[in-house]
Amino acid sequence: MRVKLFAEHQTKKNALSLFLLTLLFCFLGSHLRIPAELSLFWPVNAIVAAVIVRHPYLHRIRYYLASFAAMVVNDTVFSGWAWPAVTLNIANLLFIIISVSMLVRHYLRDSSRTQLGNALRIFPACLLAAFACATWGGLAQDMSFDVRFATAWGDWFSEQFSTGLMLLPFLLARGWRSLSFAALLAPGKWLPVLSVLLSLVVGAMIGGAGSLTFPVPALIWCAIVLPIPVTSLVILLTGITEIVLVSHGVMNIQGNDNLLPLSHLTSARLGVATVAISPLIVAVSMDAVRQLNQRLALRANYDFLTQLLSRSGLYESLKEEPFSAQRSVGVILIDVDYFKAINDNFGHDAGDGVLEEIALRMQKVVGSQGRICRFGGEEFAIVLFDAHAAQLFQLAEAVRQAIGKEKFWLQGNTVTVTVSLGLAQGRAGEERDWHSVVNQLVSAADKNLYLSKRNGRNQTSPAFRTLTLAGEVA
Numbered sequence: 001m002r003v004k005l006f007a008e009h010q011t012k013k014n015a016l017s018l019f020l021l022t023l024l025f026c027f028l029g030s031h032l033r034i035p036a037e038l039s040l041f042w043p044v045n046a047i048v049a050a051v052i053v054r055h056p057y058l059h060r061i062r063y064y065l066a067s068f069a070a071m072v073v074n075d076t077v078f079s080g081w082a083w084p085a086v087t088l089n090i091a092n093l094l095f096i097i098i099s100v101s102m103l104v105r106h107y108l109r110d111s112s113r114t115q116l117g118n119a120l121r122i123f124p125a126c127l128l129a130a131f132a133c134a135t136w137g138g139l140a141q142d143m144s145f146d147v148r149f150a151t152a153w154g155d156w157f158s159e160q161f162s163t164g165l166m167l168l169p170f171l172l173a174r175g176w177r178s179l180s181f182a183a184l185l186a187p188g189k190w191l192p193v194l195s196v197l198l199s200l201v202v203g204a205m206i207g208g209a210g211s212l213t214f215p216v217p218a219l220i221w222c223a224i225v226l227p228i229p230v231t232s233l234v235i236l237l238t239g240i241t242e243i244v245l246v247s248h249g250v251m252n253i254q255g256n257d258n259l260l261p262l263s264h265l266t267s268a269r270l271g272v273a274t275v276a277i278s279p280l281i282v283a284v285s286m287d288a289v290r291q292l293n294q295r296l297a298l299r300a301n302y303d304f305l306t307q308l309l310s311r312s313g314l315y316e317s318l319k320e321e322p323f324s325a326q327r328s329v330g331v332i333l334i335d336v337d338y339f340k341a342i343n344d345n346f347g348h349d350a351g352d353g354v355l356e357e358i359a360l361r362m363q364k365v366v367g368s369q370g371r372i373c374r375f376g377g378e379e380f381a382i383v384l385f386d387a388h389a390a391q392l393f394q395l396a397e398a399v400r401q402a403i404g405k406e407k408f409w410l411q412g413n414t415v416t417v418t419v420s421l422g423l424a425q426g427r428a429g430e431e432r433d434w435h436s437v438v439n440q441l442v443s444a445a446d447k448n449l450y451l452s453k454r455n456g457r458n459q460t461s462p463a464f465r466t467l468t469l470a471g472e473v474a
């Protein structure tokens with residue numbers, strides 16, 4: 001049974017749940033204090049912010065006050081603070097209010113496909129929220145604990161900014177339910193996670209300023225192969241581990257007393273190298289995306305069966321043809337005669353074979369004179385630029401004869417296959433691109449093709465003596 005902590009119209013339940021949730025994480029956060037007044041980790045602010053962003057009806061003053069009350073209670077009871085419990089927690093409240101205000105609208109609007117956009121918004125939200133929080137917290141700590149403002153500000157800012165940046169992407173990530181845990185067990189998926197672990201160990205052994213960056217390439221590898229929710233979890237755990245290792249002196253970023261006898265400079269150099277590898281990994285992944293796009297474009301622009309241009313491929317290729325209102329363009333539309341009978345008598349595969357063979361024969365005849373495209377089903381089109389009407393007609397006749405003259409071999413039978421053709425020719429005139437010119441010529445050629453069919457098939461219409469340049473298409 002799932003326990004729902006929040007429901008839209010249950011004010012008391014929502015306030016109590018938020019109070020208890022805040023109290024629980026404040027308690028945990030307080031016990032991470034080492035040994036000074038402030039915590040090593042203060043996850044409460046990011047957690048409460050994420051809860052409110054996920055349940056936007058909690059974005060109300062009363063719920064912020066419930067959360068604030070829990071923080072004050074925790075500090076009063078467990079730390080014995082009185083006035084500082086109020087002043088310091090206003091800083092925490094500022095972080096929550098500012099980050100929620102900057103994220104709540106986008107979170108509702110963004111679909112799971114725009115998770116990246118979501119993640120990118122978290123950066124400025126954490127920056128501003130941490131800035132405000134650190135400024136108030138620094139002043140409050142200066143007054144209550146006599147700590148220098150600059151030192152306190154630095155502590156607050158770095159802690160809130162890093163904790164927010166680590167926790168919020170994880171807490172706001174969508175798509176957990178659609179994850180397949182079996183798929184995550186594939187070596188390709190857990191190897192990058194293992195690399196993150198190894199780089200943390202190596203970082204701890206080498207020490208020095210560069211060691212913090214060692215997991216970066218492995219994290220980018222995770223980002224490339226793992227789903228966003230899992231990547232955000234790995235990033236969160238890596239960040240927490242590094243902070244804990246540094247705070248406990250295991251990862252010595254000062255460069256002294258490291259486990260291996262390596263100098264400060266060696267660590268820095270290794271860190272720089274690690275940072276340099278990361279863009280390379282991103283570049284490799286971008287290249288893979290580009291190749292995929294090219295393959296998809298190729299698939300859309302070419303007909304799988306005949307390897308001729310598809311209809312969209314034809315129109316796409318027309319964009320490369322220099323446009324001029326004076327140039328003439330011709331269209332030959334070709335339709336196989338009684339093709340249904342071929343399918344019915346010899347089967348669909350034999351029909352496919354005929355289409356492939358027709359494509360080959362057309363390519364032999366047309367060569368580089370024009371563009372051939374499979375226009376659909378058993379219909380083809382040839383587009384020819386700057387040709388006279390006579391050339392267009394002669395090419396159409398050559399195609400018709402190349403197909404009709406030599407028999408086709410179908411399942412041990414020789415079969416004559418013929419085609420009917422329709423022609424149209426014109427100039428751009430008022431039109432602004434070849435796409436619309438050719439479109440209109442195809443309609444005209446289709447009417448002529450119908451004439452060829454009606455007059456007995458295996459012929460070209462109009463006959464040469466009646467084919468004249470149609471003039472301007474428009």
Ligand SMILES: Nc1nc2c(ncn2[C@@H]2O[C@H](COP(=O)(O)OP(=O)(O)OP(=O)(O)O)[C@@H](O)[C@H]2O)c(=O)[nH]1
Pocket residue numbers: 335336337338339340341343347348349350351352355376377378453457
């Ligand atoms: N094998 C095969 N058949 C196809 C393909 N695309 C369309 N067809 C078939 O082509 C046939 C076209 O039939 P119709 O439009 O009746 O024309 P037809 O039999 O060629 O007769 P006419 O055009 O009037 O001479 C249909 O049976 C379609 O199923 C394909 O890719 N492969």
